[in-house]
Amino acid sequence: MAAEPVPRREVVTRSPGATAVPAAYRPAAERSDRLPPAVHTEVRRLIRAQLRAGLAVGGTLAVLVATLPLLLRELPGTGLGPVPPLLVWGVLGIAVYPLFLALAGWYVRRAERNEREYTRAVEGA
Template sequence: MDEQTTLGHTYVRSLMRSQLRAALTALGALALLVGSLPLVLALPAPEALVWLALGVGVYPVVWGIAHWYVRRAERNERDFTGLVER
């Protein structure tokens, strides 16, 4: 935005709010994942199963959260650009 107008300020604040909302959602999902790990470790399960859950099960979920966040942030920016260019 070239001009610092009230409308431009409102658009930028809207973009920042939507980006913050996406970041907090991703952070909450990650916190739930990491917060549940002590419960997984406390279960009476074979050690191999625990290591499998930690070593293989966590990473696809983290990747999925990261992938969702990047797609959401790009969509927010694309929507913002479309709104400003109109």
């Protein structure tokens, strides 16, 4: 008795009636070469302002994290010996996070203010 042939497997990626490939999503933004020069200037100003804010927060965080070992070494009562673990966990686990939240809050307020200024400048142009 001959075995029946096994049907070939097929990978289905779209509905059977669809023959055309759907167009890729393209946001409804204007091309940059069609924008007036004043808007180009404002976009560049916004990008620079956002970059400045990001670098300020990043630099502040880098300085604070880099100086943390020096701070832990100079804590009162530690001398040159090892720092008590509870104190280290207190500084790293509790004292640092309000500072991170304050920097994050400042950055968000600054970014929103930059965007408001950009919107006002573009609407006025």
